[in-house]
Amino acid sequence: MCKVAVVFKVGTSDPGLTPTGATFERVDSYEFGSHDLLGPGVGIEALTRQLRTLQLQPSEDAMDLLVLAAAVFTADTTISRFHYSQDSWTREISLFVPVQQPALWEAQQDRIQKILQFLTGDFWTITFRARADAALLLAPGTTYTKWHPGFTARPTDVCLFSGGLDSFIGAVDLLSSGRVPLLVGHYKSSDVAPFQKSSFAALEQHYPATPLKRMKAYIRAPKDKTLGVRGDEKTERGRSFLFFALGVLCAQALGPAVPLIVPENGLISLNLPLTLSRQGAYSTRTTHPWYIQQMNELLRGLGIPNLIENPYQFQTKGEMLDRCANRTLAAQAGTMSCSHPATRRFSATGYGNRHCGYCVPCIIRSAAFGKAGLHDASPDRGGITGAGKRLDVKKSEGTDVMAFKFMLEMRRRRPNYVTAAIRLTGPLPDQDVPAYIAMCNRGLDEVDAFVQQVTLV
Template sequence: MTRHSIVVRLNAADRGRVAVTDKDSKVSNLQFISTGKRLDHGVGQILRGLMQRRLYPGETAIDLAILAATVTAADTRISREEDAQDSWTREIDLYLPVSNVDLWSSNARRIERMLRFLTGDIWRVSFRGRQRGMRSLIRRPVRRVSGSFDTVCLFSGGLDSFVGAIDLLESGRDAIFVSHYKDASTKSQEVCAARLSKQYGDFARRNVRANVSFDKNDLPGLGTETTTRGRSFIFFALAALAADAIEGETPIHVPENGLISLNVPLDPLRLGAWSTRTTHPFYMARWQGLLDNLGIGAKLHNPYRFKTKGEMLSECMNGTFIAESYDATVSCSSITKGRWKKLPPGHCGYCTPCLIRRASIEAAFGKDVTEYSVPNLHARALDATKAEATEVRAFQMMHRRLGMDPNLARLLIYKPGPLDDYSAIETSEYAEVFKRGIAEVGTFVNTVRIS
């Protein structure tokens, strides 16, 4: 087992000694500025996009973006298999320069708990002051200016975020959409953005994007990790960066159906490597507390937390447009998994997100024109020894369990994490959306044969 310490250096002049807590840990330095004051690794990319739209976030929000980018670096470059004692739980220390040491240090334990819940790893974070000459990382106008935007929304190129974008634009909100992308997801985001532009006009004006990524040259000697359990930390931080630049308390819309958001394990082993807590209500409440403590005027909101994916589609404010355009979106958990068969990026058709997608489209529209690597799950018996059958069987079993005992849902929704932040009425709503979501998928998969 190897404990890792990542020390953030703003630029080459940041040479001050940083005392790491664990002297035996592997220490890696991560530099964020190569020339001048232009931040690298995608943080500068989104800052430039915001400033081009007359949006100037504060230094605390920039600190948060750098922290989140560092979390991304650790999450994607420290191997669970090679560096964790149990091949899962990594031990990671982060050391960051910030604009207000006292403010950040008072929130260190909260951040560590959030990251532990999100990734399953053991984190420690430590803060120090920025070096001289780095008090401000962007140039702001003398007089405060602000663009016309009044809300922020995450935009991934997925089906839920596409519905969220349509509903916001239909309602007349002047939203700015924040996207994080990787190479494989770029095309989907661009196609979705193009369709929104055609329908609602110049979506590019509303969309700021960033590719926050780190290669082997950024952190020499480290490996790679593909589970990316920490990915939503950067999503929320980039959205907060945009929200902080808008005057007043700004809503951050996080469009995600209730079934995926709760992510109740379908079987006892599901709290492992491929389970995600990206938009879990407990995690979002912890994030809201952090934003409040940091003085960032933003309110996280998932307007679809009590909706199934099929209900989102059926109730979309532009039903004709979503029915004609859903095929542009991507839902698959790993759109590049077909590369071993020399297939282009696309939907596998049998992972959990693909099954929820297929069921929702069938429920809303009766027919699904999306292309899947397994185009028809009902055409033949699925091989029980292969991945194509794993999630289908899990959904079938959960559907049967709830059919025999519907009240079980009230217990199962607590499996992924606490719901103490919510009222009895809200937790009842979560149980109901879980039941309806499982029923939606169960209706689709119950006649699939497995042998």
């Protein structure tokens, strides 16, 4: 197996290191920080500026979690599975990460490696070392002693805000119950940023009396153009580790009782393997219950008391939409759920990022609107519309519909098929399995009602 090393450097005085003890086919070195980067790296100047504006001063341990997450994100998106694995999937990645308290992080090394293997399907080895400059502080200093001037209330929650329907519903439900969420979103391109902006504007317009703020985190792994396609990996199975780190960073700075809310419907959270070829990390596990539970254990081990919560883990997307505190607002907000909104930027209705209508998230979204009896105001590129729609299974537009139809047929033939499929997604508490089975069956019923109009050819 091809071994790849990624070395992170923090601060201007960090010389990095030369990995020893193994033979690496490739060794990449990156800078990290808010200073002017002299080479390839991950800059956080804009992020620290926003933290300072919002008067958030996280702990150095929370900042080190962000350093680790940025290193994971960089490795995950720059090391090609095709070129650096024997099976075109499983990579062997070694990370070398500087932190303020190496002993604290070394005690969590095994848990972190298991989390990353669960998320990405790769073998990870994490080596922690002390920061080269022991006096270096990554958290932005602030002289403020109170919350942002003009704000009437300090945030009670941090809520991930992707620009998607689920996160929008999560924000609406929090606001409607009198909570004041700080919305945290990540973007690395123009694919989702416009939807985060427009959906946030919809919330501001509808809740003008609430001091609503959001954190816009632009963190993108540098691309080495000399590597060509060898330096580009689009699967991004580990991306939610970065999302969670950003959310925890803000929650920890706000106070020990502030939770990180991760709004995600249960069907997508479990992400059942629709076919035999989609088992394990071949399907995304970005909000799987076991992953969230392990992240909470990691936070406790690091002395960070904030908890990650998904209040919708036992709800389908249709149920989330139907039970939303403001269904009409959720339907009209112009959110984005598509897994590849920028694949084709032009349609008969003009240019721009739109729902493809054919991928798994698009199918579940359309089924949810059918369940709730609402019209989806978000732009699309056609997708599955109209009775008698015919899709070619030899083309990408028919792949996920065929996978859903396979799952639905297997469920019809074998009553326990969904139970077995749920077990394949990862560890789950025995007492919760019946509720997950019931939720998945309800979610599949929603999809079934939607895809019945489609004929595969």
